[in-house]
Amino acid sequence: MSAKTTPKKRVKPAASILADEAKLPINKDLSKEEQIGFYRDMVRIRRFEERSLRVYQQGKIGGFLHLYIGQESIAVACASLMGDHDHMITAYRNHGHALAVGMGMNECMAELLGKATGCSKGKGGSMHFFAPDKNYWGGHGIVGGQIPLGVGLAYGVKYKGNTGSAMAFMGDGAINQGAVHEAYNLAALWDLPAIFIIENNGYSMGTSQERSSSHPKEGLAARAEGYNMAWENINGESLFAIRDGVGRAIKRAHEESKPTILEIHTYRYQGHSVADANAKKYRTKEEIDDYRKNHDPLNVYRLYLLDQKVMSEEEMKEIDAAAKKEADDAAKFADESPFPSVESITEDVYWEADNPDQRTSEGRLFFND
Amino acid sequence: MPEISYRQAIKDALAEEIERDENVVVIGEEVAQYNGAYKVTEGLLERYGPKRIVDAPISEAGFIGMGIGASMLGVRPVMELMFWSFAYVAWDQMINNAGCVRYMSGGLINVPIVIRGPANGGTNVGATHSHTPENLIANMPGLKVVCPATPYDAKGLMKAAIRDNDPVYVMESTLLYGTTGEVPEEEYVIPLGKADIKKEGTDVTIVCHGPSVPVALTAAQVLEEEHNISAEVVDLRSIRPLDEETIINSVKKTSRAVLVEENRPFCGVDAQIAYTIQNKAFDYLDAPILRVSTIDAPAMYSPAIEPEQLPKAATVVDKVLSIM
Ligand SMILES: Cc1ncc(C[n+]2csc(CCOP(=O)(O)OP(=O)(O)O)c2C)c(N)n1
Numbered sequence A: 001m002s003a004k005t006t007p008k009k010r011v012k013p014a015a016s017i018l019a020d021e022a023k024l025p026i027n028k029d030l031s032k033e034e035q036i037g038f039y040r041d042m043v044r045i046r047r048f049e050e051r052s053l054r055v056y057q058q059g060k061i062g063g064f065l066h067l068y069i070g071q072e073s074i075a076v077a078c079a080s081l082m083g084d085h086d087h088m089i090t091a092y093r094n095h096g097h098a099l100a101v102g103m104g105m106n107e108c109m110a111e112l113l114g115k116a117t118g119c120s121k122g123k124g125g126s127m128h129f130f131a132p133d134k135n136y137w138g139g140h141g142i143v144g145g146q147i148p149l150g151v152g153l154a155y156g157v158k159y160k161g162n163t164g165s166a167m168a169f170m171g172d173g174a175i176n177q178g179a180v181h182e183a184y185n186l187a188a189l190w191d192l193p194a195i196f197i198i199e200n201n202g203y204s205m206g207t208s209q210e211r212s213s214s215h216p217k218e219g220l221a222a223r224a225e226g227y228n229m230a231w232e233n234i235n236g237e238s239l240f241a242i243r244d245g246v247g248r249a250i251k252r253a254h255e256e257s258k259p260t261i262l263e264i265h266t267y268r269y270q271g272h273s274v275a276d277a278n279a280k281k282y283r284t285k286e287e288i289d290d291y292r293k294n295h296d297p298l299n300v301y302r303l304y305l306l307d308q309k310v311m312s313e314e315e316m317k318e319i320d321a322a323a324k325k326e327a328d329d330a331a332k333f334a335d336e337s338p339f340p341s342v343e344s345i346t347e348d349v350y351w352e353a354d355n356p357d358q359r360t361s362e363g364r365l366f367f368n369d
Numbered sequence B: 001m002p003e004i005s006y007r008q009a010i011k012d013a014l015a016e017e018i019e020r021d022e023n024v025v026v027i028g029e030e031v032a033q034y035n036g037a038y039k040v041t042e043g044l045l046e047r048y049g050p051k052r053i054v055d056a057p058i059s060e061a062g063f064i065g066m067g068i069g070a071s072m073l074g075v076r077p078v079m080e081l082m083f084w085s086f087a088y089v090a091w092d093q094m095i096n097n098a099g100c101v102r103y104m105s106g107g108l109i110n111v112p113i114v115i116r117g118p119a120n121g122g123t124n125v126g127a128t129h130s131h132t133p134e135n136l137i138a139n140m141p142g143l144k145v146v147c148p149a150t151p152y153d154a155k156g157l158m159k160a161a162i163r164d165n166d167p168v169y170v171m172e173s174t175l176l177y178g179t180t181g182e183v184p185e186e187e188y189v190i191p192l193g194k195a196d197i198k199k200e201g202t203d204v205t206i207v208c209h210g211p212s213v214p215v216a217l218t219a220a221q222v223l224e225e226e227h228n229i230s231a232e233v234v235d236l237r238s239i240r241p242l243d244e245e246t247i248i249n250s251v252k253k254t255s256r257a258v259l260v261e262e263n264r265p266f267c268g269v270d271a272q273i274a275y276t277i278q279n280k281a282f283d284y285l286d287a288p289i290l291r292v293s294t295i296d297a298p299a300m301y302s303p304a305i306e307p308e309q310l311p312k313a314a315t316v317v318d319k320v321l322s323i324m
Helices: A014-021 A031-057 A071-081 A097-099 A104-110 A146-159 A178-189 A220-228 A241-257 A285-295 A298-305 A313-336 A340-347 B006-020 B044-048 B061-072 B084-097 B134-138 B149-165 B212-227 B244-254 B269-283 B314-322
Strands: A084-089 A136-140 A166-169 A194-200 A229-236 A260-265 B003-005 B024-028 B054-055 B076-080 B114-118 B144-146 B168-173 B181-182 B196-199 B206-209 B231-235 B239-240 B258-259 B291-293
Touching: A014 A241, A014 A298, A031 A071, A031 A097, A031 A104, A031 A298, A031 A313, A071 A097, A071 A194, A071 A241, A071 A298, A071 B044, A071 B244, A084 A146, A097 A104, A097 A136, A097 B206, A104 A313, A136 A146, A146 A166, A146 A178, A146 A194, A146 B061, A146 B084, A166 A241, A178 A220, A178 B061, A194 A241, A220 A229, A220 A260, A220 B084, A229 A241, A298 A313, A298 B003, A298 B061, B003 B006, B003 B149, B006 B024, B006 B044, B006 B149, B006 B181, B024 B044, B024 B061, B044 B054, B061 B084, B084 B114, B134 B144, B134 B168, B134 B239, B134 B269, B144 B149, B196 B212, B206 B212, B206 B244, B206 B314, B212 B231, B212 B258, B212 B314, B231 B244, B244 B269, B258 B269, B269 B314, B291 B314
Parallel strands: A084 A136, A084 A166, A166 A194, A194 A260, A229 A260, B024 B054, B024 B076, B076 B114, B114 B168, B144 B168, B206 B231, B206 B258, B258 B291
Antiparallel strands: B003 B181, B144 B239, B196 B231
């Protein structure tokens, strides 16, 4: 077995790849504004990530920084389909999902810098963004550990009698964790409106999918067969194809309360994290260049919008400039924000320690001295 | 007051909370149709139906993680572990997810989950089924751990655990399920973090929790009857939060302390208690603090020998006599 994946060969030229899928029922009535909105959302994610890479290189971000560049179509397509009771939860590569559901660049960038103004008050860092008010249950650092939580969100939706779903995202490496399989079983056994989304970028750190997963020839999602669950393969290059497939899964969740596994084929251009010194060793330069040139979801969408005359180059430049400025402003905001206080270390550990007037315990001691 | 069993007390707590709050659900292996491996949930399925009492497949990481996720959305799951020894299979969920989410989200998310089930040895089920992980959990910030010793405590603490907005891990004890005690008919809740003086005394403080409470009480009786020594027995009830005040006040009164627990001694709960006493009541001590723990090896199976491995009342008596 080869250690390297070969890029998937595409038959159609980039500009027309979305044209067919644009005619699908879920996409055909999209307004011009909506289509431009998707473009803006993808550009914002990319510019945010590029900006955060620079900030990291300036030594201002601690720990890991897992960039989502190359995968933006997935978070944007999925977020575009969320209603009142649709939820999202994902792994540590979570900035794209966070921005897609509407979190602000300021709070996200400030979190990367460990500032008190960060979305998690500087306590979560790059891997742990949360916005429960936006049905976004965060980024989680243990590979696969978030998937049972996603099933729990689906359980909560169903328990409370709501029509909704929970999208639980993971990488192609995560699918081999036991907790993921337990979660699959529970979702299928109990008819929970869970949607498992495998963002298959071909690699888990430096290990290619070929070297990590035994699976049916149809792919990773096809393991669903063993759980009597619906599944689909989706081309992540195409925002419209993702909306179509995820839309079907959401419909299944809403109308039948049944789970689905989706495998979305995508790619990441950067290393596993910015600290990944071997980023170029486990795959060829040609492979990365080919993806960037021919399969980049942002560029494919851009060419489609131009082709269809939804937007002009000029308008795109404006969006790009605005996103860059927003990211620059966020970097400035983050820079100028204060660090958390030392006292805040022991806040947010216990609910009742933070709500002393409503506490249920007697005796004080949560913290030792 | 009527006398009921420890098992019944827990069941009554579950039933009352299920009736009080529509978000409370009981989930675990064999809790519903089979009526509970230890019969704690017997009859609940019949009374409350399959929406509230849910049988889970044998997949602790999966269903405990699912409970945590559901609790983030406002469900209040009471998860049963068939044995606390199986918690390790779900350790990632219980510690990384339940214990850290509130912190990592800067307080945006609460995890109001209860994880409960039998712990401890003494039933000759061997090393893999006799664990006492309260010290491991108490070491993890964000989690609470409660070890009730009597039916009265079990009911009141369980109700508090279910109403608590943080994850509370309740360790029951297999050996205690059949024990009985007085439990009032009217509703009551025992706040977590409040120790209970199970017997007043003036000469020595015996600190204990869970299945070590009856051991300590037996020792106290022997000390009184055979040696004319008045021992005060302090039952921690809750390991975290910990009621330091009650322990310290008792030691100030008696000037001596013997600590009894079913944990192994190395990094056990009592190591923390001993530190607390020397830190806050050093000047009051007239003797070294002594400990009685489980002999430091995996649980012995042999029914003839296992009792020798666990804390014994006779050892507690000897230790007390050695410091008088
Ligand atoms: C339980 C666990 N094991 C190992 C790691 C270290 N680790 C972090 S990310 C990663 C690779 C995961 O790859 P994949 O699931 O494909 O996601 P991707 O990074 O491609 O988005 C590894 C091994 C971890 N965080 N958690």
